[in-house]
Amino acid sequence: MTSDALLFDYLLRLADSDLILAQHLGEWIGHGPVLEEDIALTNVGLDLLGQARLWFGYAGEVEARFASRGRSEDELAFLRDASAYRNLLLAEQPNGNYAQTIARQFYFDVWHQLLLAQLAHSRDARVAEIAAKGWKEVRYHVERSAAWVIRLGDGTGESHAKIQSAIDDLWMYTGEMFEADATERTLIAEGIACDAPALAAAWHEQVGAVLEQATLITPALAWMQSGGRRGVHTEHLGHLLAEMQSLQRAYPGVRW
Amino acid sequence: MQVEWPLWEIFIRSQHGLAHKHVGSLHAADAEMAIKNARDVYTRRNEGVSIWVVASADVSASAPGEKEPLFEPANSKVYRHPTFFPMPDEVKHI
Numbered sequence: 390m391t392s393d394a395l396l397f398d399y400l401l402r403l404a405d406s407d408l409i410l411a412q413h414l415g416e417w418i419g420h421g422p423v424l425e426e427d428i429a430l431t432n433v434g435l436d437l438l439g440q441a442r443l444w445f446g447y448a449g450e451v452e453a454r455f456a457s458r459g460r461s462e463d464e465l466a467f468l469r470d471a472s473a474y475r476n477l478l479l480a481e482q483p484n485g486n487y488a489q490t491i492a493r494q495f496y497f498d499v500w501h502q503l504l505l506a507q508l509a510h511s512r513d514a515r516v517a518e519i520a521a522k523g524w525k526e527v528r529y530h531v532e533r534s535a536a537w538v539i540r541l542g543d544g545t546g547e548s549h550a551k552i553q554s555a556i557d558d559l560w561m562y563t564g565e566m567f568e569a570d571a572t573e574r575t576l577i578a579e580g581i582a583c584d585a586p587a588l589a590a591a592w593h594e595q596v597g598a599v600l601e602q603a604t605l606i607t608p609a610l611a612w613m614q615s616g617g618r619r620g621v622h623t624e625h626l627g628h629l630l631a632e633m634q635s636l637q638r639a640y641p642g643v644r645w
Numbered sequence: 646m647q648v649e650w651p652l653w654e655i656f657i658r659s660q661h662g663l664a665h666k667h668v669g670s671l672h673a674a675d676a677e678m679a680i681k682n683a684r685d686v687y688t689r690r691n692e693g694v695s696i697w698v699v700a701s702a703d704v705s706a707s708a709p710g711e712k713e714p715l716f717e718p719a720n721s722k723v724y725r726h727p728t729f730f731p732m733p734d735e736v737k738h739i
Contacts, residue, residue: 423650425671429685533681540674 392579393455395572396513397448398475399582401465402618404444405476408466409626410497411438412633413484422487429533433494436526441466443519467637471627472620479562481617481626485555488541488548492555495534499595500566502527503588512580535599542603549604556600557608564613566592572618653679654704656697657687665697676700 414434421427445462453459460468479497484490505527508520541552567589569577576582600607616622636643650672656665668687673679679698687693707715719725 423672425673425682425686429682432685432689529684536677536681540678 391455392575393451395575396581397451397455398572399576400444400448400451400516402475404441404448404465405474406480406497406617407437407441407444409474409476409629410480410493411435411441412629413480413490414494416484417490430490433530433533436523436530440519440523440526443522447515447519463637463642467634468641471622471630474617474620474622474626474630476617476622476626477562477565478614478617478623479559479565481623481629482559482562483625486551488551489555489559491534491537491541492552492559494530495538495599496559496563496566496596498527498531498534499592500563500588502531503591504583504585507583507588511582516581538599538605539603542600542605552603553605556605560608561611561614563592565615565617568615568618570618650674650678652701653683653698654701655679655683655687656699657683657693658695658697659692660694665695668692670701673698 411434414430414437417427417434418431419427421430442462445465448465449459449461451459477497479493482489482493502524505520505524509517509524511517511520538552538556541548543549567586569582569585573582573585577584597607614623651674652670653673653676654670655668657668658665671679671682671686673682676698680696683696683698688696
């Protein structure tokens, strides 16, 4: 593969996790536990959707350098099959109860902030620019989701039990965030991609500190699920795509 | 057990040099959450540089029934408005 093809694949990884998580957060619209939280959580979703659009836009430009043409944002977001998505498995896990949504968000936000901080120094100027813009938003996302983890963990007996079980259940999807396959290793060597394995220590430290403050038990290192980067997904992605893509599938190329 | 979170009054300062202005109210479990919620509900379009939150329960307000004794005496005293001074045309922005 040419390095443009590798970069294209990497940009899809960045875009897809943002897009899929944004879609899940959008499912909370009108269903949030309170009005204020409904607005706040879906704001985070919109931030992520905005970041996904920037990554897709650049991915389409990069694709045009090595393919006959580059696909548009809509084509990339809505007209691929599940196996062509490169998002983290964590992002596609269902909303569940509010504790599960918060735990998923917290794991992702801490990683996302570390990732974008590194990518802001990428040797690819466009990558650096998009990452720096997103980082400012993600700084707030982390603060919000960490505050909620502490609130639920250090809250009532019921909220503590729910967030602890969510923290435990999603743990096996966190290992994938720190993997680097051949694609990423090549791009890391070129100074373009973030060295994801190097983020693990800082992530565990930050997550551990919040969980401790929340009186929660940090799960022990265990077997980790992975596959999102290779297009091997859990059963949840198909259901999400069926809903997310229905409009573009029924009316290809529709605009409004 | 209290089901609903307490109400908070939200004040936003829109830019340096202007006072905080009341923009509305929202529910939150405590002051910290009220500030975060206010950020998301009231400052999405770059409205603010500073947020104050005040528990609605801590606001003392004049009673609507006291409107007449409080405000009516001022109605007939137009001379309290500074509109009786002839201003030179050269003076602007008064």
